Amino acid sequence: MIFPSLWGWKFPTEFPMREVEPGEGIWEVQTKGPDQTQHLGRIFGEMLGQGSVVALRGDLGSGKTVLAKGIAQGLGVEDEGEVTSPSFVLVNEYQGRVLVHHVDLYRLQRPGEGEDLGLEEFISGPGVTLVEWAEKVPSLLPEERVEVHLHWVSPGERKLVFVGKGRAAKDLVDSLGHKWRKMKGE
Numbered sequence: 001m002i003f004p005s006l007w008g009w010k011f012p013t014e015f016p017m018r019e020v021e022p023g024e025g026i027w028e029v030q031t032k033g034p035d036q037t038q039h040l041g042r043i044f045g046e047m048l049g050q051g052s053v054v055a056l057r058g059d060l061g062s063g064k065t066v067l068a069k070g071i072a073q074g075l076g077v078e079d080e081g082e083v084t085s086p087s088f089v090l091v092n093e094y095q096g097r098v099l100v101h102h103v104d105l106y107r108l109q110r111p112g113e114g115e116d117l118g119l120e121e122f123i124s125g126p127g128v129t130l131v132e133w134a135e136k137v138p139s140l141l142p143e144e145r146v147e148v149h150l151h152w153v154s155p156g157e158r159k160l161v162f163v164g165k166g167r168a169a170k171d172l173v174d175s176l177g178h179k180w181r182k183m184k185g186e
């Protein structure tokens with residue numbers, strides 16, 4: 001055996017992200033527990049308005065729906081219990097200070113089905129669109145959007161990476177980062 005230590009070695013599928021300060025349209029944060037993720041979502045939701053699109057990406061159980069619940073609350077949706085993963089119907093709608101479309105594309109078989117769902121209309125129309133498993137319809141996403149990549153860290157911890165796509169979305173991400181850090185006294 002020449003390199004026994006290489007036997008169990010796997011090529012890393014994801015390189016460690018460098019720590020990024022808010023200010024570049026990318027902000028990374030770690031949350032401890034679902035309540036903290038939901039709280040972060042609420043602060044973020046308070047900053048969104050007509051036409052905002054948020055793409056939520058991450059494995060099963062990474063916290064996309066928990067974050068969406070918070071975002072909906074921040075958008076004035078009063079009954080947060082209403083905000084559940086729309087896995088079977090694919091799209092839920094909630095009325096807050098704006099209309100919120102919550103889309104879950106996990107069960108989407110092919111991108112064309114996204115068009116059948118009228119995804120383009122939500123996205124380009126008024127209201128806010130939150131899309132879980134947005135990576136399934138890359139061509140339907142607008143250039144101006146915030147992507148949130150959620151990663152499992154431990155049973156109670158998640159890493160969230162907010163990426164602003166487009167100028168306004170980058171500014172939004174930076175403001176969110178600054179706001180959160182200020183709130184936490186960092």
Ligand SMILES: Nc1ncnc2c1ncn2[C@@H]1O[C@H](COP(=O)(O)OP(=O)(O)OP(=O)(O)O)[C@@H](O)[C@H]1O
Nearest residue numbers: 031033034037060061062063064065066156157158
């Ligand atoms: N820091 C955390 N942030 C968010 N969720 C957490 C955290 N720690 C533990 N959890 C738990 O992880 C689970 C996240 O579930 P959630 O339904 O939000 O995932 P999801 O990404 O929407 O999955 P799916 O792809 O199946 O829709 C919940 O059970 C929640 O309690």
Ligand SMILES: [Mg+2]
Nearest residue numbers: 064065085132
């Ligand atoms: Mg979900």
